[in-house]
């Protein structure tokens with residue numbers, strides 16, 4: 001069975017009807033998937049269902065073979081806003097999940113030096129060596145987002161959920177962070193679910209791009225992205241890449257104007 005398995009999943013938050021409807025899909029362990037679609041189509045709702053923050057009102061959600069019945073521990077998350085705690089240093093922000101998530105929580109005091117080593121190593125990997133003792137307000141937006149990705153990965157989650165993590169960054173910083181994420185994923189091969197409005201980002205990073213319809217969100221297309229890996233950033237300037245992005249863009253344009261077709 002797939003690592004993440006959605007079988008005919010729907011969710012109605014209230015009496016206003018389904019936010020997402022009849023979603024069936026499978027994500028393999030180690031796969032990198034991206035969700036794109038018009039605003040309000042249910043991308044964040046999909047994430048909530050996947051991580052157990054919300055239960056479905058129809059169908060079933062399974063992760064690692066088990067029905068999801070509450071918040072998953074095997075999950076790391078990062079969002080558009082880095083949300084670092086301003087009174088903690090970068091290092092202490094990254095360590096936070098280990099102070100909260102079992103089994104690390106009960107081992108935290110005893111293994112603190114070892115855990116700090118993990119945090120320092122991750123910070124080094126994302127280019128933040130030397131900033132461990134700085135506070136969030138001393139870091140740029142891109143640096144804060146790097147730290148937030150470290151925090152999402154420190155407890156070695158098998159599933160990484162990213163909800164528009166680079167949306168607030170300038171184009172250069174965003175592309176730098178695509179490469180940071182690409183390299184972390186190449187090295188560790190956790191499963192990634194990325195929600196994004198940026199079609200280049202989806203096409204550069206993902207193995208599969210899911211295109212969602214307007215509310216109620218359904219999957220209109222699961223597009224495999226076959227560019228060989230590892231993918232250099234220069235690939236995004238090649239004709240085959242821009243053609244793919246253009247195809248996704250016109251698909252979403254059709255959806256926004258109401259002419260959506262399931263393929």
Ligand SMILES: Nc1ncnc2c1ncn2[C@@H]1O[C@H](COP(=O)(O)OP(=O)(O)OP(=O)(O)O)[C@@H](O)[C@H]1O
Nearest residue numbers: 013014019037038039040041042043044045046215
């Ligand atoms: N807690 C909630 N209670 C009621 N309705 C909700 C709740 N959360 C989301 N919705 C509704 O469900 C639908 C899907 O919302 P969701 O946030 O999943 O969309 P999205 O695709 O992530 O949007 P965006 O691209 O704008 O971030 C929207 O119509 C939204 O208003």
